Amino acid sequence: xxxxxxxxxxxxxxxxxxxxxxxxxxxxxxxxxxxxxxxxxxxxxxxxxxxxxxxxxxxxxxxxxxxxxxxxxxxxxxxxxxxxxxxxxxxxxxxxxxxxxxxxxxxxxxxxxxxxxxxxxxxxxxxxxxxxxxxxxxxxxxxxxxxxxxxxxxxxxxxxxxxxxxxxxxxxxxxxxxxxxxxxxxxxxxxxxxxxxxxxxxxxxxxxxxxxxxxxxxxxxxxxxxxxxxxxxxxxxxxxxxxxxxxxxxxx
Amino acid sequence: xxxxxxxxxxxxxxxxxxxxxxxxxxxxxxxxxxxxxxxxxxxxxxxxxxxxxxxxxxxxxxxxxxxxxxxxxxxxxxxxxxxxxxxxxxxxxxxxxxxxxxxxxxxxxxxxxxxxxxxxxxxxxxxxxxxxxxxxxxxxxxxxxxxxxxxxxxxxxxxxxxxxxxxxxxxxxxxxxxxxxxxxxxxxxxxxxxxxxxxxxxxxxxxxxxxxxxxxxxxxxxxxxxxxxxxxxxxxxxxxxxxxxxxxxxxx
DNA sequence: ACACTCTATTGATAAACAACAATGTCAATA
DNA sequence: TATTGACATTGTTGTTTATCAATAGAGTGT
Numbered sequence: 323x324x325x326x327x328x329x330x331x332x333x334x335x336x337x338x339x340x341x342x343x344x345x346x347x348x349x350x351x352x353x354x355x356x357x358x359x360x361x362x363x364x365x366x367x368x369x370x371x372x373x374x375x376x377x378x379x380x381x382x383x384x385x386x387x388x389x390x391x392x393x394x395x396x397x398x399x400x401x402x403x404x405x406x407x408x409x410x411x412x413x414x415x416x417x418x419x420x421x422x423x424x425x426x427x428x429x430x431x432x433x434x435x436x437x438x439x440x441x442x443x444x445x446x447x448x449x450x451x452x453x454x455x456x457x458x459x460x461x462x463x464x465x466x467x468x469x470x471x472x473x474x475x476x477x478x479x480x481x482x483x484x485x486x487x488x489x490x491x492x493x494x495x496x497x498x499x500x501x502x503x504x505x506x507x508x509x510x511x512x513x514x515x516x517x518x519x520x521x522x523x524x525x526x527x528x529x530x531x532x533x534x535x536x537x538x539x540x541x542x543x544x545x546x547x548x549x550x551x552x553x554x555x556x557x558x559x560x561x562x563x564x565x566x567x568x569x570x571x572x573x574x
Numbered sequence: 575x576x577x578x579x580x581x582x583x584x585x586x587x588x589x590x591x592x593x594x595x596x597x598x599x600x601x602x603x604x605x606x607x608x609x610x611x612x613x614x615x616x617x618x619x620x621x622x623x624x625x626x627x628x629x630x631x632x633x634x635x636x637x638x639x640x641x642x643x644x645x646x647x648x649x650x651x652x653x654x655x656x657x658x659x660x661x662x663x664x665x666x667x668x669x670x671x672x673x674x675x676x677x678x679x680x681x682x683x684x685x686x687x688x689x690x691x692x693x694x695x696x697x698x699x700x701x702x703x704x705x706x707x708x709x710x711x712x713x714x715x716x717x718x719x720x721x722x723x724x725x726x727x728x729x730x731x732x733x734x735x736x737x738x739x740x741x742x743x744x745x746x747x748x749x750x751x752x753x754x755x756x757x758x759x760x761x762x763x764x765x766x767x768x769x770x771x772x773x774x775x776x777x778x779x780x781x782x783x784x785x786x787x788x789x790x791x792x793x794x795x796x797x798x799x800x801x802x803x804x805x806x807x808x809x810x811x812x813x814x815x816x817x818x819x820x821x822x823x824x825x826x
Numbered sequence: 827a828c829a830c831t832c833t834a835t836t837g838a839t840a841a842a843c844a845a846c847a848a849t850g851t852c853a854a855t856a
Numbered sequence: 857t858a859t860t861g862a863c864a865t866t867g868t869t870g871t872t873t874a875t876c877a878a879t880a881g882a883g884t885g886t
Contacts, residue, residue: 399728405728407727418720428724451706454703461713463674464717465675465716468670469679471724471726472723475730478730479773482873483872483873513832513833514833515834524875526873526876529836545882766863775844776844777864777865778864782865797863
């Protein structure tokens, strides 16, 4: 339950004092270089649920690291319905898909109260010019995103509703665990609707799968509070190769 | 019909003489620097249809630019069925999703006789260290891939069979056009089966949609030969925002 | 505490697509 | 010209999941 890392939420924590630094961009930098990164980072007020960080079509100028809370990114289909492309949790980097165009290709919106670190991209690029490790880290983040998208495409084109939800929960669990939180028990930051949208399912289907999973005693769900009661079977259902989620296999 | 660019298929064309260079990595380089890139490129014998460039799990060492022919990349689900993650046409770069791990996360296989330029990644990285434009180009390629994957996820989670096929054809047309070929009339390098696999559809569904499209006089298909007879309506069906495929809207 | 709205659940029905099966087409090879 | 095998098409049947509708529950603001 309790975080293993001493997470601080104060507004103006410097990178060198931030508990997320071993997961975030600073991981590429030597101690003495972290302040260089810190110098270019802008930290604003928290975003309230529903507020946008940027809109699709806005001029691209910065990438953002989530400090606390959660974001979603989405595009709009031409019929005006939204398609959620990703959820972002603390330490994760938002906005990198825009860097080959002059505008953001998606909108980014807070799904709960959220704090971000803004990193102006021109300055980041300049810093990367003198810090090869930083630029390799950025490439790694992008490469990882491409691999995750491949998994997601597999999910969307081959998996059924049960497998999609199982995969989603296992993936969330492993992301919580990485940050030092329990992977057994956590709170979903997104609604059933958002989950369904992301997974290519109707809300009703999501709801029914949750009910089914509870009857099968795979999970216990109370609103957004989730407890994974049978991680092994859930993992098997997810059907993802274990290599994709090694962290979660190791049950505490 | 006839290629606008004077495409050469000889085995040992240098970057500076390659007709694809304005679409490929060299586009980031000044004339005098292109030879530096050329020096690190290895050009092997052509791959026959079905031959692999690399297998999932192989040690990651190189990225590859397709010179002629076509490749697919795929992963295997744990039930052993393959999921095609992408098709690669000439000038496109394969293998970038592996660069944050030590192994390729997908297998790459020729779907017709194919020639590639192999670019050892350690050398490319070293070259990029001294050529900022080159490394920005690599980032752009990755960023573009992420955006395309977003569109693909949208396709897989929101579009029906007709829309998927229409989107796929429009996308192929625009890629042909970019290389100076006709976007009205071209030859598919993949089978119906591979197309269905990629688009999350059964072969039979692909076949039926093709039949339907012909009856509606949107396309004329004869085996793998495709002629787009009503690009406007096909585009509308694809439902992709026009901004995603600006090249194809301009009907010759 | 109250209405009010948004979100979640559950049931009934319908649509889209997959799965299966049979047949047809084409190309390579004998 | 047969023969084989891979690929494509078409019809039939079956499953899954979306859609519609009704209800219940949670959260918000007055």
